[in-house]
Amino acid sequence: MEKNNLLWKNMLLKISIIAFLALVMLIPLSMVRHQVNERSYRHSETISNITSGWGASQLFTGPWISYKYVVGKDKERETIEAGIYPDSVQYIVNTTSQILHRSIYDVPVYTAEVTISGHFVMDDKLPGALSAELLLNIGELKGIQGYPSIVFGGEDLKVKSRENGLKAEIALDKDAREGDIVPFNIVLKVNGSEALSFRPVANLTEVEMTSDYPSPSFEGDFLPVEREVREDGFTAKWSISQITMSSPSSNSFGVRLVKPVTQYRQTERATKYGLLVIFMVFIAGFIVEIVSKRPINIIQYMVIGASLVLFYSLLLAFSDFLSFGLSYLIASVMTTVALGGYFVGIMKNKWAYLITGLVALAYGVIYILLQMETFAFLAGTLLLFIILCVIMFLTRNMKFDSTDDR
Numbered sequence: 001m002e003k004n005n006l007l008w009k010n011m012l013l014k015i016s017i018i019a020f021l022a023l024v025m026l027i028p029l030s031m032v033r034h035q036v037n038e039r040s041y042r043h044s045e046t047i048s049n050i051t052s053g054w055g056a057s058q059l060f061t062g063p064w065i066s067y068k069y070v071v072g073k074d075k076e077r078e079t080i081e082a083g084i085y086p087d088s089v090q091y092i093v094n095t096t097s098q099i100l101h102r103s104i105y106d107v108p109v110y111t112a113e114v115t116i117s118g119h120f121v122m123d124d125k126l127p128g129a130l131s132a133e134l135l136l137n138i139g140e141l142k143g144i145q146g147y148p149s150i151v152f153g154g155e156d157l158k159v160k161s162r163e164n165g166l167k168a169e170i171a172l173d174k175d176a177r178e179g180d181i182v183p184f185n186i187v188l189k190v191n192g193s194e195a196l197s198f199r200p201v202a203n204l205t206e207v208e209m210t211s212d213y214p215s216p217s218f219e220g221d222f223l224p225v226e227r228e229v230r231e232d233g234f235t236a237k238w239s240i241s242q243i244t245m246s247s248p249s250s251n252s253f254g255v256r257l258v259k260p261v262t263q264y265r266q267t268e269r270a271t272k273y274g275l276l277v278i279f280m281v282f283i284a285g286f287i288v289e290i291v292s293k294r295p296i297n298i299i300q301y302m303v304i305g306a307s308l309v310l311f312y313s314l315l316l317a318f319s320d321f322l323s324f325g326l327s328y329l330i331a332s333v334m335t336t337v338a339l340g341g342y343f344v345g346i347m348k349n350k351w352a353y354l355i356t357g358l359v360a361l362a363y364g365v366i367y368i369l370l371q372m373e374t375f376a377f378l379a380g381t382l383l384l385f386i387i388l389c390v391i392m393f394l395t396r397n398m399k400f401d402s403t404d405d406r
Contacts, residue, residue, distance in 0.1 A: 055143025197254030
């Protein structure tokens, strides 16, 4: 009985040491996560540097007419500023995307050819106004290519820049009357990145967009009434009535031309499963020790843990130059092969191949979890439950009490 008690105490001690070693592996894992965050920050910084020269997110608002008119006479004379929004606006947008490179980073950007057409309905003050300007707000003027064209009432206007966009002085027709319909047409070409959005100010705003970008994310207060996303791009159409909005200045909609989840986000998610993989392999090694009577010493557990942590450094290093999927495959194969050779050297029996298969299986399952979004937590929880059931099955006949002497 004393022998059994000693064996039980030794086993508890080793379990405690193995669990402690697994927790110690959190230190190098956190160092890998820090490196992932640093790379991700540099990637964001590179995006900012490139977009500052190319053009950032573009937001179109308008057009609308701003004018001044006079009320009262003599000393009571007062100049009032007012505005009139279009009755209808239609945007025809065609974007072409490209990838700009800097160092090891890629940044998706776009060039948009934009045609804005529609008409205004004259109010009673505009025909007799002192002055009037047609205004169009744009997210960033730096992105405009060439010279925009503005036609108002059949007349070409001289386009000037303003702080938030473009303006063009309107030559008012004194014979115009309230209710007259005046068409307009604006053509421009802009560079941008990340997103292309619109703020509806007309009674009816319609946007028809085509693009060669295959991974759009539609966002804002209104989603497209029609959309088609293909491998070679997408088409989308919005139709928004003024009666659906609380305020023209507070609503916007559009598309975010996002690159699919970056390799740094994927790697950071992978490291969250690092401790789980380490515990799985350590538990498997401990069970194999008991079943095969081939002990694994503490130093060897440390080497195994270090190899499992190094996998994430390999993954991060390869993903700087290759796709995440290919990087994951290379890193997992290298780690599995290295650990397989190590297990064979330690155990010198068939159990070494079993643990090697478990390592390969663990990496395969983790990769599947990384591809999931909605069901990742459910799948991970079920995986832990299955692992617990397997451990319960393998340890069901283990006894360390006095009955073993019988």
